[in-house]
Every structure is written in C-alpha cells, then in structure tokens.
Amino acid sequence: MDTTTSMSIAADPPAGASILQKVWAFLGTCALGILLLASFNIDLPHRQWWLYGSLTLLTAGIIGYTFEAYKNKPPGIKNDGVWHSSLTNGGLLGWLLGVAITFFYVILYFYPQYLGLGSDGNNSGLVAFFDPLSRLLSGNPASQWFVYGTLYTLGILAFGIKFLWKYRHNRYEKLRTLSVMFFQTAFAFLIPEFMARLNTDDFSLPYYDLKNIWPLNYYNFEQWRIDQFITAGDIGLALLIFGVVSIFIITPVLTYYYGKRWYCSWVCGCGGLAETVGDPFRQLSDKSVFAWKVERWVVHSVLVFSVLMTTAVVHSYLGYDAQKYWLNKDVFLIAVALFLTVLFAAIWKFKKEELQKDARYGAIGYLAVILGLIGIHYLSGSNVFLFQAETLRSTYGFLIGAVFSGVIGTGFYPIFGNRVWCRFGCPMAAILGLQQRLFSRFRITTNGGQCISCGNCSTYCEMGIDVRAYAQKGENIVRASCVGCGVCSAVCPRGVLKLENGPLEGRINSEAVLTGNDLDLLDLIKEEKTWKN
Amino acid sequence: MKHIVIIGNGIAGITAARHIRKLSDHRITVISSETDYFFSRTALMYVYMGHMKFEHTQPYENSFWKKNRIELLNDRVEKIDPGKRALDLRKSGTFTFDTLIIATGSKPNMFGWPGQDLKGVQGLYSKQDLDLLETHAPDNQTCKRAVIVGGGLIGIELAEMLSSRNIPVTFLVRESGFWNNVLPEGESNMITRHIREHHIDLRLDTSLKEILSDSQGKVRAVVTDTGEEIPADLCGITAGVRPNIDFLQGSGIETDRGILVNDRLETNIPGIYAIGDCAQLRAPKKGRRPIEAVWYAGRMMGETLAYHLCKKPTTYNPGPWFNSAKFFDIEYQTYGLVAPETSENEQHLYWEDIKAKRAVNIAYDPESELFLGINTLGLRLSHRHFDQWLREKASVAVVLSNLEQAGFDPEFYPDFIREIKTQLTQLLKTT
Structure with missing residues (x-):
C-alpha cells in the first residue's frame, strides 16, 4: 500500500512533480542554501541584496510550487496522496524534516551564538546577515529572535498564500487565513519593530506583541516588564492595562460569542504557523481516547503551573507593607485565591451537569492551585525549591516556553501533527477551552442522518478530536480543544458539519437521535435514553 | 440470554449489534470474511486516493468490541441449516445460533460480458476489491489507461480515484447523460460537464461489448458497442450492485433478487432476519424500492431490528427518503x-x-x-x-x-x- 512515495509537501499525486514544480523547488532550495552559506560566515558582497533576494526567492519558490500543484485542478479538496507521501504520512522524510527543525530550535533557544549572535550588535553569520532588514525596521541590529521572527512571518505569509489557493472554494478558510497572516505581519512582526523606533535614551517601550495574551505570553507580568511599562509613562501604563483587560474582558467576551477559534485560528501566532506551515501535517494528530486523556492531564497541568508561576513571580516583587502601596504581597495572594474560588464556585453552581464527569479533575486542579498559593505565602524567600519564584520562572521558561512550545511544538510537526503545542501545552488554549466547553455559543452542528462515518473529519482534525464519533450519532461537537479551524466541515463529503454560534440551550445534545428513521422508533430511542438517566 | 449471530460486519450488521448490546445482554457474534473490524465502505475510495489510511475508515477503536462484548469472528459462512439452527463455517465448521441476522450486503453486477473474468476486470465494493485495485492500478506506469463501465455513483468514484493517480480514464455510460436515470437534466448536465472538466474521457450513449485478453489472461482492451477498441490495463465494472446471497441456495430461506423480508425484517423462517443491501422488502412503502442499497437504509434497518428483538415488535418504517x-x-x-x-x-x-x-x-x-x-x-x-x-x-x-x-x-x-x-x-x- 505505502510503497509509492513522493517528496511533495503540497500533497500531489504520487505520479510526481512537474518540471515547473521542480524548478520552483530548486529556486526555494537555492534560497535556503544562501541562508546556510550566510550561517557559515561566507562573506557576500552587497549583503542586503543577498538577504532580500534569498527571502524573495524562498517565498516565490513556495508559492510557485503550490500554484503549479493546484493550477490544473478545479477548486475543491486537495488531499490526494497525503498518506502516500513519506513527508506527510509520518515516514522517513517526515522524521528527517522533524529532526532538522528540532535541531534549528535547539540552536535558536539554547545556542544562539552559533547563529552568529554577538554582544552589543557585533553579530556574525546568519544574525548579521539579517542586520540590514532589522536596521531598516527598528534601527537596531538583528538578534536571533529577529531572524526567527522574519522567517516565521514569511512562513505564515508564503504558506498562507498556499493555503488560500488550496481552499479557494471555501470562504471561511480564506478569511481566517487572511486574518492570521495579518495579525502575524502587523502585530507580531512590524508593530513591535516600529515601537522600538520610538525609544529614546529616557523613554523605552517594552517589546510587545499586543495579541500575545497571558498565559501564552507568560512573561508579561514579570518584574522587568512591569518596570518597563511603568517607566514608559502613560503609553506604558496603557499597554499594561491592555494586557490585563485582554485577559479579563476581551478574551471572555469574544470566546463567549465565537468560541476559542477567534483566537486560536484567527489571531494567534502559534495557531497561525500551525494552520499554514503546519497544514500539510494536520492529519498526523493522534485520535485515540488515550491521547485525549493525556491531553487533558497535561494541558491543565501546564495551566496550573503557569498560574502558580505568575502568581509567585508577581508576589516576589510586591512589597510587604500595605501602607506604602495598596497592592502588597498578602493582598495579591488573597485576591488571586478569592478570584479562583469565586470562579470555581460559580462553575460548580451553574454548570454542574456539564461538569459531572470532569468535576473531580476540576477540583483537583483548584486544590493544587490553592495549596500552591499557601506554599508561596509561607515558603517564599525560603529555599524550598518549588516555591522559589525565580526557580519556578526559569523552570517554566525552559520547560514550557522553550522546550514544549518551540522544540516539541514546532519541531515535531511532521511527526505528531501541527497542533501538539496547542493541544497538549498551551495554557491559553486550556483557559479558552474551559470557557468554550462551559460558557460559549460556539458548537459544530451535524446534519441529521447524513453522516456516512467515512472518517475524513477525524483524520484531518489537527486537535485529534474524533469528530466522526459525534457526527455519526447526530450529536453536536462541543469540545474544549476545538480551535474552530473548519477543516472537518470542509473535507466532509456529505455536507454534515457546520461551525455555528447559537443559543446555549440544547448546545450539548448527547440525547440526539438521527433524523430519517421511523418516528415511533425515535420515540422509543428517546424513551430508552431517559431510562438510563 | 440468546445467542444472536450476525453475518456481515457492514453498517447494517454492526448497527444491529451495537443496539442489541445497548438494549440487552444477549450473546452477540458477528461473522465476516472481509475484514476483522467494521469499516466505512463508502470511504474506501479515500484510502486509494491517499486521503486516509485504511484504519481511519474504522469508526471504533479495536478495543471497543471486546469492551462491549461483541464477539468478532473472521470466517466465511458456506451454508445455513435453519432446521438445526446452525451455520457451516469455512474455518471453524459448525456454529450454532438462536437468532440469525443476515447482513451480507451486495456484490457488483456482471452481465455476462465476454472477458469479464479476465485479470484486471473488477468492481469496487469490498476491501478485497480495493486491494485488487492496488495490484491492477497502482500508478500510471502499470495502468496506462482504465476503462470504467457503468455511470452510477461507484463509477464516478472510481473515475475520481484513478485520476487522483494521473491514470487516464475512459468512462462508458449507457445513458445520454451522467446518472440521468436518477437525476433530472439540469443536474445531470452539470455533473457531466464537471466529469469532463476533470479530464475524464466520458463516452455517453456507449456500452460495453467485449473485453479483450492479452496472452497472460489479462485485460488488453475494451470493445464498445460502436465497435471501437480502447486499449486498457484495467476495466472497472460499476453497473450497479445486487444482493450477495448465493450462499443461501438450498437453505429454504426464500429469496428473489434479495432475501425476502416482511416489514419486521423477518424472512420466511422464524428467528432468521435480513437487513441492509441484501434484504428485499415484500411490501415496500409507496414510492420506495424493495431493495435500497444505501448506507442509511442499512443503518436504519439495523437499529429497527435491534429494537424489534430486544424491546417490542417494531416495524421497519423509514422516514422520508x-x-x-x-x-x-x-x-x-x-x-x-x-x-x-x-x-x-x-x-x-x-x-x-x-x-x-x-x-x-x-x-x-x-x-x-x-x-x-x-x-x-x-x-x-x-x-x-x-x-x-x-x-x-x-x-x-x-x-x-x-x-x-x-x-x-x-x-x-x-x-x-x-x-x-x-x-x-x-x-x-x-x-
């Protein structure tokens, strides 16, 4: 079965790539070659033109290749050969690519000197190669993060265009892809660079990607950030307030109306990369019930970890004395505990039915946080490893911020699928997911009895949701992890799935019966279901 | 507690099994020689096209069956002996039942064309057919052209499958427009245009006369009723399906084109039922056909029969088509x-x-x-x-x-x- 293989990332038939496709692939590879040469400090004359040239060529190669792949095919689903290609079926090429990306991330996060990062802007290698572009945008020399940010943004743009072309028959997919392309380019890439231009000797704005919300942006309330915000006067304070407002007002309101998709597949940068560069690998997510169990434990543990870490960090720089400033250590801890207690009690009271099964886990999570808070109170300043704010912060930054979201989250795209981080690791996704499950108008509805259990929806769900298990029973899909990418609905050959926002009543309908059967039988089934309860 | 034996692990048989388990404690055995586990037949095309792996077409994890005490037996039923309440299985020999549900589905129609038994001539219905297609048409080097005979739903699926591997397809359709014995003119024309847009060589008003062999007993060419000889390495026969019931000959179970059942899905022999593609209703509802070989009918029959067996007498009374x-x-x-x-x-x-x-x-x-x-x-x-x-x-x-x-x-x-x-x-x- 799997003897035929192709190298194509655009999932064309095993028959192989056309000549023009090979030309585009060659040009793209040349661009990567130039970047590689630059990494080894090869001195190129007119460096900026080599830089702009290679970036343009890389983008053109990706776009040209996919245009060739799809140009002779009418609009429609383009999944031919996905499982025949060793790049996209978790085969050898996929593993090689995974190892290569992982290698890049390890260097990026832990050994930036090998990319050429020097002190005080004395860069060499790849980082120096990107200096001209960085100076053009912010006026400063490049860093490894600038190199990464540029390649990241180009990836989202080039593969975004590929995705737009692949799904040109589907307006939902097009709009949300344009949205992530915009937010990445403007909010994550350009605006922070331009903000750096406003900096003077006595005025400095923190580097701030406005759409990057805590706890995804886990360092937003660390002392150096808060200091930067406060010293930057009114603008800094406004940014700080925006950071808080986006957690407590913007996020819950938008998630109530549209589900977590407004963030995860329309705005977020991690989601943006997953949906564009990562799209060829979405089918590799694990759909087993076991994976679902692991997912819930891991992602909610990360959430608990991030809440505790942030609380400990903020606690560590607040003062003891309530006379000097109203927000002191104790007030802060009590406020956090109170907020979480009210939240947990409210969920318990109003959403008891939905929670029945998960209540125990929720209680465990809540208990863990409270015990943690008590620990912070009594043990801060002591040498107990776990509750030292700095240890907690650096452990979180290393394990979650670098290893999980970067190395595993992106490096393993070709092995575990494109949403490993979003599914198993992202604390922001965990919060949004809890709200989506309990208090949101979003759901995926199914179309009566039309499901034929084919499995396209489940296969192409990047979050590993077994969509078919619901669709074939006529149930709505209301899952915490669903990022609302809409691909299940797009690949469904029988028009069964629809992403919708609607009233909360009847949203979770595990009592559903399939339309099309005999009315008496439907009554019998309903009767049967009530007996069970 | 009765022992309910179901022949066939397609959507009809498996739906019956699942609902019988929900409603009762009966012992359930499902026998199939096609595959070990239930899969979605309608999804076979996507496996060939590389959209899915075969295991993705299986709606339940393999542990599901044991957990729900549904016994699966990979074997083939050779004969049924209603008097002794026993089956004769190819591998395991005699196998007894209290209640028998026949859900053996369909098989491709073959109309006695010369050459229809050659290598490279096949229908597309079962997992075995899919494996056969991988042998006959793995790529456009082995299969330089395919001819498909019969313009129904499976025919167009097969055309889409083959063209996904860049295998040139000639599609012989007896009617004057694609599926226009079911679709009105406007719809039929739209699909006809769309087939051609996908570079399928669609021949309307054309039927198969003969399939020619090479020296190895393999398809070499297909001859149409206009006398044209089209070279081909594969001849897909998709001229509809018929109930898969040959093994019932001499069993005393009354058949016509399918297994005859009343509106409680009972055959002429008490305790033996037939559902899905292989069942033929003696008195179908107005406007409905006696055999409806579609996924949905199989599923609804399976569910109805489970209620009939476990709860109270229930008649098969499908809602609007x-x-x-x-x-x-x-x-x-x-x-x-x-x-x-x-x-x-x-x-x-x-x-x-x-x-x-x-x-x-x-x-x-x-x-x-x-x-x-x-x-x-x-x-x-x-x-x-x-x-x-x-x-x-x-x-x-x-x-x-x-x-x-x-x-x-x-x-x-x-x-x-x-x-x-x-x-x-x-x-x-x-x-």
Whole structure:
C-alpha cells in the first residue's frame, strides 16, 4: 500500500512533480542554501541584496510550487496522496524534516551564538546577515529572535498564500487565513519593530506583541516588564492595562460569542504557523481516547503551573507593607485565591451537569492551585525549591516556553501533527477551552442522518478530536480543544458539519437521535435514553 | 440470554449489534470474511486516493468490541441449516445460533460480458476489491489507461480515484447523460460537464461489448458497442450492485433478487432476519424500492431490528427518503423524491449557477402544490428541516418561504439561498 512515495509537501499525486514544480523547488532550495552559506560566515558582497533576494526567492519558490500543484485542478479538496507521501504520512522524510527543525530550535533557544549572535550588535553569520532588514525596521541590529521572527512571518505569509489557493472554494478558510497572516505581519512582526523606533535614551517601550495574551505570553507580568511599562509613562501604563483587560474582558467576551477559534485560528501566532506551515501535517494528530486523556492531564497541568508561576513571580516583587502601596504581597495572594474560588464556585453552581464527569479533575486542579498559593505565602524567600519564584520562572521558561512550545511544538510537526503545542501545552488554549466547553455559543452542528462515518473529519482534525464519533450519532461537537479551524466541515463529503454560534440551550445534545428513521422508533430511542438517566 | 449471530460486519450488521448490546445482554457474534473490524465502505475510495489510511475508515477503536462484548469472528459462512439452527463455517465448521441476522450486503453486477473474468476486470465494493485495485492500478506506469463501465455513483468514484493517480480514464455510460436515470437534466448536465472538466474521457450513449485478453489472461482492451477498441490495463465494472446471497441456495430461506423480508425484517423462517443491501422488502412503502442499497437504509434497518428483538415488535418504517454523494468536487444532497422527468403529477423548479457549480431542483405536485422533494448540487441544506416539511406534507410555497432556515453551508459562504428563493418563487408564480 505505502510503497509509492513522493517528496511533495503540497500533497500531489504520487505520479510526481512537474518540471515547473521542480524548478520552483530548486529556486526555494537555492534560497535556503544562501541562508546556510550566510550561517557559515561566507562573506557576500552587497549583503542586503543577498538577504532580500534569498527571502524573495524562498517565498516565490513556495508559492510557485503550490500554484503549479493546484493550477490544473478545479477548486475543491486537495488531499490526494497525503498518506502516500513519506513527508506527510509520518515516514522517513517526515522524521528527517522533524529532526532538522528540532535541531534549528535547539540552536535558536539554547545556542544562539552559533547563529552568529554577538554582544552589543557585533553579530556574525546568519544574525548579521539579517542586520540590514532589522536596521531598516527598528534601527537596531538583528538578534536571533529577529531572524526567527522574519522567517516565521514569511512562513505564515508564503504558506498562507498556499493555503488560500488550496481552499479557494471555501470562504471561511480564506478569511481566517487572511486574518492570521495579518495579525502575524502587523502585530507580531512590524508593530513591535516600529515601537522600538520610538525609544529614546529616557523613554523605552517594552517589546510587545499586543495579541500575545497571558498565559501564552507568560512573561508579561514579570518584574522587568512591569518596570518597563511603568517607566514608559502613560503609553506604558496603557499597554499594561491592555494586557490585563485582554485577559479579563476581551478574551471572555469574544470566546463567549465565537468560541476559542477567534483566537486560536484567527489571531494567534502559534495557531497561525500551525494552520499554514503546519497544514500539510494536520492529519498526523493522534485520535485515540488515550491521547485525549493525556491531553487533558497535561494541558491543565501546564495551566496550573503557569498560574502558580505568575502568581509567585508577581508576589516576589510586591512589597510587604500595605501602607506604602495598596497592592502588597498578602493582598495579591488573597485576591488571586478569592478570584479562583469565586470562579470555581460559580462553575460548580451553574454548570454542574456539564461538569459531572470532569468535576473531580476540576477540583483537583483548584486544590493544587490553592495549596500552591499557601506554599508561596509561607515558603517564599525560603529555599524550598518549588516555591522559589525565580526557580519556578526559569523552570517554566525552559520547560514550557522553550522546550514544549518551540522544540516539541514546532519541531515535531511532521511527526505528531501541527497542533501538539496547542493541544497538549498551551495554557491559553486550556483557559479558552474551559470557557468554550462551559460558557460559549460556539458548537459544530451535524446534519441529521447524513453522516456516512467515512472518517475524513477525524483524520484531518489537527486537535485529534474524533469528530466522526459525534457526527455519526447526530450529536453536536462541543469540545474544549476545538480551535474552530473548519477543516472537518470542509473535507466532509456529505455536507454534515457546520461551525455555528447559537443559543446555549440544547448546545450539548448527547440525547440526539438521527433524523430519517421511523418516528415511533425515535420515540422509543428517546424513551430508552431517559431510562438510563 | 440468546445467542444472536450476525453475518456481515457492514453498517447494517454492526448497527444491529451495537443496539442489541445497548438494549440487552444477549450473546452477540458477528461473522465476516472481509475484514476483522467494521469499516466505512463508502470511504474506501479515500484510502486509494491517499486521503486516509485504511484504519481511519474504522469508526471504533479495536478495543471497543471486546469492551462491549461483541464477539468478532473472521470466517466465511458456506451454508445455513435453519432446521438445526446452525451455520457451516469455512474455518471453524459448525456454529450454532438462536437468532440469525443476515447482513451480507451486495456484490457488483456482471452481465455476462465476454472477458469479464479476465485479470484486471473488477468492481469496487469490498476491501478485497480495493486491494485488487492496488495490484491492477497502482500508478500510471502499470495502468496506462482504465476503462470504467457503468455511470452510477461507484463509477464516478472510481473515475475520481484513478485520476487522483494521473491514470487516464475512459468512462462508458449507457445513458445520454451522467446518472440521468436518477437525476433530472439540469443536474445531470452539470455533473457531466464537471466529469469532463476533470479530464475524464466520458463516452455517453456507449456500452460495453467485449473485453479483450492479452496472452497472460489479462485485460488488453475494451470493445464498445460502436465497435471501437480502447486499449486498457484495467476495466472497472460499476453497473450497479445486487444482493450477495448465493450462499443461501438450498437453505429454504426464500429469496428473489434479495432475501425476502416482511416489514419486521423477518424472512420466511422464524428467528432468521435480513437487513441492509441484501434484504428485499415484500411490501415496500409507496414510492420506495424493495431493495435500497444505501448506507442509511442499512443503518436504519439495523437499529429497527435491534429494537424489534430486544424491546417490542417494531416495524421497519423509514422516514422520508434522503441521500447524498459527492461527484468529484460537487456535493449532492437529496431530500424526498425528485423524478428524473417531470410529469403531470410533478413539476420542477430549477435554479443553477453554472460558474459556481451550484444547482437546486425542487419537485412539487402542481395540483395540490405539495412539496415532493429537492436536489442540491454544491450547496448544503439541513436534513432536519426537510424531514419535517416532508413529514408534515408542507406545500412548495411554505418550503420556499422558509428556505433560508434550511441553509447548512459554512459561515461566510455567499448567500445563494436568498437568490434561489426569489427566483424560484417567481418561477412558481408564472407556472
């Protein structure tokens, strides 16, 4: 079965790539070659033109290749050969690519000197190669993060265009892809660079990607950030307030109306990369019930970890004395505990039915946080490893911020699928997911009895949701992890799935019966279901 | 506790098994020689096309069956002895039952064409057919051209499958338009154009005369009724299916084209039932066929029979007809009955957008203005709404005026429904 293989990332038939496709692939590879040469400090004359040239060529190669792949095919689903290609079926090429990306991330996060990062802007290698572009945008020399940010943004743009072309028959997919392309380019890439231009000797704005919300942006309330915000006067304070407002007002309101998709597949940068560069690998997510169990434990543990870490960090720089400033250590801890207690009690009271099964886990999570808070109170300043704010912060930054979201989250795209981080690791996704499950108008509805259990929806769900298990029973899909990418609905050959926002009543309908059967039988089934309860 | 044995692990047999388990404590055994586990037959095409792996077509994890105490037996039933309540299995010999459910599905029609037994001639129904296709047509080097005979749903699927591997396809269709013995002219024409847009060499009004062999007993060419000889390495026979019931000969179970059953899905022998593609209703409901070889009918029969066996006598009484398919990139849905031709009892209101490849056809009775059914191409409509309108015997005017409620296209799709509603309401007034 799997003897035929192709190298194509655009999932064309095993028959192989056309000549023009090979030309585009060659040009793209040349661009990567130039970047590689630059990494080894090869001195190129007119460096900026080599830089702009290679970036343009890389983008053109990706776009040209996919245009060739799809140009002779009418609009429609383009999944031919996905499982025949060793790049996209978790085969050898996929593993090689995974190892290569992982290698890049390890260097990026832990050994930036090998990319050429020097002190005080004395860069060499790849980082120096990107200096001209960085100076053009912010006026400063490049860093490894600038190199990464540029390649990241180009990836989202080039593969975004590929995705737009692949799904040109589907307006939902097009709009949300344009949205992530915009937010990445403007909010994550350009605006922070331009903000750096406003900096003077006595005025400095923190580097701030406005759409990057805590706890995804886990360092937003660390002392150096808060200091930067406060010293930057009114603008800094406004940014700080925006950071808080986006957690407590913007996020819950938008998630109530549209589900977590407004963030995860329309705005977020991690989601943006997953949906564009990562799209060829979405089918590799694990759909087993076991994976679902692991997912819930891991992602909610990360959430608990991030809440505790942030609380400990903020606690560590607040003062003891309530006379000097109203927000002191104790007030802060009590406020956090109170907020979480009210939240947990409210969920318990109003959403008891939905929670029945998960209540125990929720209680465990809540208990863990409270015990943690008590620990912070009594043990801060002591040498107990776990509750030292700095240890907690650096452990979180290393394990979650670098290893999980970067190395595993992106490096393993070709092995575990494109949403490993979003599914198993992202604390922001965990919060949004809890709200989506309990208090949101979003759901995926199914179309009566039309499901034929084919499995396209489940296969192409990047979050590993077994969509078919619901669709074939006529149930709505209301899952915490669903990022609302809409691909299940797009690949469904029988028009069964629809992403919708609607009233909360009847949203979770595990009592559903399939339309099309005999009315008496439907009554019998309903009767049967009530007996069970 | 009875021992209920089910022959066949397709959608009918498995639905029956699952619901019997939900409703009772009976011992359940499902026998199949096709595969170890239930899979979605309609999804086989996607395995060949590389959209899915075969295991993705299996809706339940392998541990599901043991957990739910549904015993699976990979074996083939050679004979049934109703008197002894026993089956003769190829591998395990005699196997007894208290209640027997026959759900053996269909097999491809073969009409005695010369050369139909050659290597490289095959239908597309079972997992084995899929494996055979991988042997005969793995790529366009081994299979330089394929000829498909018979213009129905499986024929067009096979054409799509082969063209996904860049294998040139000649598609012989006996009718004057694709599937126009089911689809009215407008829809049939749209699909016919779309088939050609996918570079399929579609030959209408053409049928198969003979399949020619090479020296190794393999397909070399196909001869059409116009006398043309088309070189081919594969000949796909997709001229419909018929019940897979040959093994019942001499068992005393009454058959016609299928296994004859009453509206409780009982055969002539007490305790033996037949469901799904292989069952033939002695008295089908008005407007319905005695054999309905579709996924949905199999599923509904399986569910009905489970209630009949475990709860109380229940008759098979399917709701309004519905079906769906996908022709290359164009989705098709139908609710109620739309005849291919209009008549004095049935008028059609047809709307199409040729460029967007979307069409809607509404059938109604001009006398009573009763809504009869709707076909859609490239447009998704809600099953629940149409099921309700058909059950309530709504008028065509009611359906048209509420049409926007029944939209099921993804968000942000262009709003065709308003346009359809305006145009068809206008059309209704003028006719």
